[in-house]
Amino acid sequence: MNPAGRGSERGAAGEDKIRIKVSADKHSLNMIRQAIGDAMKTRGFSTLKTAGMEVSVIEHCENLIKHVYAAGGGGISIEMKLKYPVAMVRITDTGPEFNMLEAKLPALSGRIAKGLGGKMGIRTILLMCDEVKYRRRGSVNENVFIIRDGNGRS
Amino acid sequence: MSFDIIVRPRLGTGLDVLELIGAVDMSTVDVLADRLKGSFSSGSRKIVVDMKKLESFSSAGWGTLVEWKWKFQQEGGSLVVSGMNEAQQRVYELMGLEASFSQYTDVDSAVDGLTGGAK
Numbered sequence: 451m452n453p454a455g456r457g458s459e460r461g462a463a464g465e466d467k468i469r470i471k472v473s474a475d476k477h478s479l480n481m482i483r484q485a486i487g488d489a490m491k492t493r494g495f496s497t498l499k500t501a502g503m504e505v506s507v508i509e510h511c512e513n514l515i516k517h518v519y520a521a522g523g524g525g526i527s528i529e530m531k532l533k534y535p536v537a538m539v540r541i542t543d544t545g546p547e548f549n550m551l552e553a554k555l556p557a558l559s560g561r562i563a564k565g566l567g568g569k570m571g572i573r574t575i576l577l578m579c580d581e582v583k584y585r586r587r588g589s590v591n592e593n594v595f596i597i598r599d600g601n602g603r604s
Numbered sequence: 605m606s607f608d609i610i611v612r613p614r615l616g617t618g619l620d621v622l623e624l625i626g627a628v629d630m631s632t633v634d635v636l637a638d639r640l641k642g643s644f645s646s647g648s649r650k651i652v653v654d655m656k657k658l659e660s661f662s663s664a665g666w667g668t669l670v671e672w673k674w675k676f677q678q679e680g681g682s683l684v685v686s687g688m689n690e691a692q693q694r695v696y697e698l699m700g701l702e703a704s705f706s707q708y709t710d711v712d713s714a715v716d717g718l719t720g721g722a723k
Contacts, residue, residue, distance in 0.1 A: 476631035483627060483660055501660070501691030508662050512630045562704045565674020567667020570699060574663050577698040 456485065465533035466493065474519035474526050474543075479508055482528065486539070494534045499599045502578040503537055506595050509571040510541055510550075518545030535599035542592050549584045550575065550593065607632035609639045617719050618681075619650035621711055625657040628665035636665060640672040649681030652714040656687030666701065673705065682706075686714040 455471040468489050472478035483504050490500040511526055518524065524544065531538040550572045561569060576582060581596040607626035614621065620643040628636055643651060653669060655661065673683040686708040688696060696702060708714035 476629070479629045479631050480627065483629075498690045498694065501689070502694070504660060505662060505691065505695065508629055508660070512662060512664065515630065558700060559703065562670050562701070565671050565677075567670040568663075570663035570666055573699065574695060578695070 461531060461533075463533065465531045468530040468532070470528040470530075472526055472528075474511075474515050474524040476512075476515055478526070479511060482511060482526075483508055485528075486530065489530055489532060490537055493532050495532075495537060495597075495599050499537065499597050503539060503595065503597050506575045506578045506597075507539055507541065509574050510593060510595075513571050514541075514543050514545065518543055518548075537597045537599070539595045540592060541595070542590050544590055547586050548591060549586075551582060551584050607635060609635060611639060611643065613646075613648065614715060614719075617650065617715075618648050619652065619715065619718055620646075620648040621652045621654055621715070623654045623657065623711075624661075627660035628658065629660065629662040630664045633662075633664040633668050637668050637672070640668070644672070644675060644679075649676055649679055650718045651676060651681070651683040652708075652711055652718065653683065653685045654687050654711050654714075655685060655689070655692055656710070658687075658689070658692070661692050661695075663695075666695070666699070670704065682718060684708060684714050684718060686711050 456469065458466065458468045461467045470482065470485050472482060486504050486507055487500055490503060514526055527542045529540045553572055555573055556569050579595045580598050583594040585592050607628060610623040612621040612623065622639055669683065676683050684706040687710055688707060696707065706717065708717055
């Protein structure tokens with residue numbers, strides 16, 4: 451699935467739809483970040499909200515690469531729907547069923563005090579996004595990240 | 605967006621400023637760990653991680669800083685960050701990292717903070 455595929459169209463609600471398909475590889479992360487950044491900035495989203503979505507998607511893709519596609523192969527599909535002030539990104543994968551909203555997250559303070567990194571990705575996503583949705587569709591995990599600009603949150 | 609680190613030792617202080625440029629994620633975080641290891645091996649015990657030219661910093665980067673801050677602390681040293689942008693500042697605060705990392709607005713302030721003003 452490398453090189454990455456991209457496409458865009460205008461949705462029924464006037465939102466811009468942008469699709470990205472990349473191989474589940476750490477070398478795809480830069481392209482994903484740039485695609486999200488370019489798309490949101492050119493549609494008027496603030497630097498803070500754009501960075502919040504970039505970080506959230508990168509964290510999720512890192513988790514997919516590390517845990518779902520660790521053996522290599524596989525792809526990540528990303529669909530953005532952008533209509534200021536709402537940015538929605540849907541990410542699908544074909545890994546085992548996993549709902550990050552039900553994940554038990556360890557207390558970070560104890561880990562940090564012991565010099566232990568890691569276990570921060572899901573927490574970052576949940577803190578930076580205004581809304582995170584999950585559903586299992588057949589053999590596919592579908593995670594949706596929503597960020598709204600102009601409401602003082604990211 | 606590539607990633608690079610410029611190491612700027614402050615002679616006679618045992619302090620290194622690591623200027624991060626670009627984006628840190630799982631594809632580049634090993635570079636950060638290698639440079640921190642290099643500073644540690646060369647005897648530096650005070651580290652300023654300058655984020656002013658950093659465009660993106662995932663939790664892989666924060667995790668590496670947590671691990672290396674602990675190692676420097678075990679040797680009586682310290683690791684602080686400077687020049688965070690608004691998004692990095694938000695993660696730093698929301699994740700509760702301010703309890704672990706001192707942060708400064710710029711490198712000079714950070715160096716002053718670590719050396720008591722002796723640059």
